[in-house]
Amino acid sequence: MNDYGPFSEQQLSYYSHKIFGFALSKTTHEHNAQDLSQEILLSLYRSLLNGKKIDNMEAWVNTICRYTWSNYLAKEKRHWHYSELEPLSHLCHQDRELLKDIELDKMREEIAYLSRLHREITVRYYYEQQSVEQIAIHLKLAEGTIKWHLFEVRKKLKEALKVEKTVDQLSFNPIHLRVGHSGTPGPNHEPNSYFQSLLTANVCIAIYEKALSIEEIARKLGTASAFVEDEFQKLMKSDLVIESSKGKYRTNFMIETISKIAAESCYFKSKAEELAEEIYSCVSLSLDEIRATGFHGAQLSEHALLWTLLPYAIWEQYLRAIEPAYYEQNSPDERKDGGKYIVDASIVYSDEEYRRDLPDYEIIRKYATNGIKTRGNNLIGGVQMESWWSGMTWRNFDTSDLIDLAQAVELIESDACHNDFDKLVISRLIEKGFVSLNHGKLECMVPFFTFKQHDRLKSILEMRFEESGMTRKLEQIHDDMKALNTKIAPSFMPMKEIIYKSINDGMTIVFAVLEYLTRTGKLALPDEEEKKRLTTLIWRKS
Template sequence: MNKINADRLIVEYQQKIFGFAMSKMRDVDNAEELASNIVLEVYKSFLKSDNIANIEGYVYRIASNVYARFIDRKMANQHIDIMKIEYPVSESGFDCIESGETYRKLRREIGMLSNRQRAITYMKYYKDMSVMEIAKELNISVGTVKWHLSDIRSGLKEKIDMVKNGNLSVNPVYFVSMGHSGSPGKSGDTKDMFDSRLKQNIAWSCYYQARTVTEIAKELEVPIAYIEGELRKLVEWGYIDQIDNSKNPKYLTNMYITDVREDFSEELKIKKDVADFLCENLFKDMFDKFDKADDNWGMICPNNDKNYLKYNLIMMTLISLGDDWENWEEFAVKRPDGGHFIAYANVTDDCTKKKLDDKYKGCGYMFDQVWRDNRQVLQSIQYNCMYSGRSIDWRNNNPDDWEDLYSYISNGCEKDKISVNSFSNLSAKGYVADGKNQITLINVKDGNLVGTINNFVKTHMQIPEFVLEEGKRTDERFYKANRHKYPKHLEKLVRYNNSNSFTWGENIPFIVERMLEVRMLKPLTDKQKKAVFTVVAINGEE
């Protein structure tokens, strides 16, 4: 744009810009400072741009972005919760300031409500749910809902017209759990990256359809200035893909997000069917053979407790039923900090009760190893669930634990031959108790430790072919039950995540639950729970 036209437009919009600034600030000094910043940015932008289709929307967008940066500086980089950001980005222009102020007032009032009242507000005014439906969804009485609505109406003053809007702007989601399949980097994994609700909502907003940064900002009703930096980081670390190179590119989330607000009753039924099938058609025969084995198939534990070893045998059996690591490579993302994994998260919102049964949750197979003189001397495998006495978090599986355990075992299990800190750590974890190693060991001489663990069951008995065939049929059941719950662009990843279902660690609590019901297993002691579902293959003698 030439300077003459730029000067003309600046004069034309000066008063509107100052009016915008006054509507946002509580005093003239701050309004004047904000207005001067906006004028400068608009003028510079005019000189660089040609053929602006909507001048008013263009100026208003710049004004909104400058305002967002202005507030950010005033807040001295304090954390800003998504529910507390008051001013939406709009392309509609300055004529909507009045209605915007009305909506700002409403959002400010909503933000001051309790979580329960905010949920009731959303359900009543945005989803048009009845009092009875709200009571059922939140598991509270009808009378309680009515009481809250009365209190809410008094606070919000219903003369303010409630305007329908996108779900995320009023009822933002949050990740109820996060994880990974693969190796976390130096900075951690999904949970460490998505450390704010704003990041979580950005990822969710462009999960089912590609969106520009402007569209994301509109969906969340958060100024673009707050979105851009977070989005850039999520793209850099491989959680969101930029799908084109235009001036205003679109973005699409590539991580595997499960909406726990969906109905997962069919998946739960299938997992229980898997437990029943494997108990009857695989483990019954396996346990019978194992009971007759004097050497416990080479597995060593305190007192050679066969019941305790059977718990670990369940984990080893599932691992032996298949290996799909090669296909994993197709979907795993390499992160800037050295991490290499598929990112997972479960999503819900304040208005919905979680529908996944947390009692079955687990932390999938965790492998670790110890090396000495360029030779692998220890390989570990561990799974955490409700039947293990450990935190269900991969961080609980610390590489230092296995270094300490190797030192302890290789020194004849004598605590005086390792450091006090190492022995204290092993004792605190429960891996050593009463002066004895509690971890299940497999001694390997001149062998492949990883191969020993992955193929442990196959070396002692043949897996029936009909069991493997049933596994393939079960994969299809899982896929058909779940494929509609995920976006189209993740179809191949959905297929991958619903394959090799008999090998899943998440089957373990279902199988154990069933075995305890039919008395194929006896309950573990508290001491055994600390070390169960942990097997170590080690080079050399015990």
């Protein structure tokens, strides 16, 4: 089988013309002939998928043409005044058997779409020949309830077989989701671990704008209900999918489309052009005062320090502009899987679509981030930002790294000899780019602040940002993101979800400003060695 299914390209062209000629001769109207041709081709394709040998393809194509024409005419009879309905009594035995198989395959497909209870009752009653009484005993339901379910099953199957099946785009062109999180993940890396399969993503997309039943989802995706039910177990456990009404389900997190990305990116490009140089002045003019605090790493070049202090200042002052009570009130609640997060999900498009639909794509693509990672315990804290300029990789950055660096700083301050354990710690930190060792002299290569020094750093930045009116401008970014997300979110999306997402979306200003400063030459690009430690800052909490 090749890209054209069971046919070669030449065969497909040949039979397409033949089928269209048949359809045109029957309908005498080009538009109707095109509709009929599509149905014939689809029926023909399905008939060949089971792999059965066709001795005479010409005869089989003619059979499918007549068979589909009969169904088409019956379906459209209220629109047609047509007396020709070819009887199928002349079909040979092989053709009859193949057509019977098509109907059986269709019936099996429809049964697969049924909900778990309806599937089980159907299989027990029709396939295992169990009585209503036996099924009722096994399922611990009243016999009248079983009879009612059988009636519902018959009605569903009758309607499904009578209606010409339409193919939803998701069934043959599934969508990929890029999924991350904001907040604290679950113990098994939830929610990211939930989205290892394409099916999970498309279940959530199918019910994003409209609540559907499991059967409706299965039909929309062209997959058995059993697979959908299996996905639902994990998604409902963490409230990523909820039951909005009896038997109807909807996605309970926001999914970004390219139109939302375009609107948001245009906004941040404009904001960066407005704010970047002023923010640069706030930080660069404070550099001597910050250095004077005596933090480890103060000896680093202005270029190296700005790559950490600029994004840190924007991030810190943006969050400071948001009232702590407001932030706490809208932070994620703990989920059943143990995490406290919201899902960051966006549809993945082709590079061609991004370039076509996103203005200034080469600029705004650099706003992407692999995360602003905060780590620490009650003694030490740190932040590291993954960005376009750090290589868009995932650099391991854990609390243990902070503890290791604190130990290295103690060695620097004490000038003590390094034991074997110290050497092991130092080796790990050198590999990460956090320290250097030259001629036996250990040096910190990322800004490391004591509690008082960090407190002073925040005070210096706060004063500069307040004096310039930048704090209020950063606060406005959150308000604007909240307005945008409220406008595009489905009406049933909880406001708490919208607000917390808006807070996190607002942090894009960090990377938009960095892009502007590098594009205009104010901030030189980091070299490969600097990328290891880029935008990493650590502080003691006491």
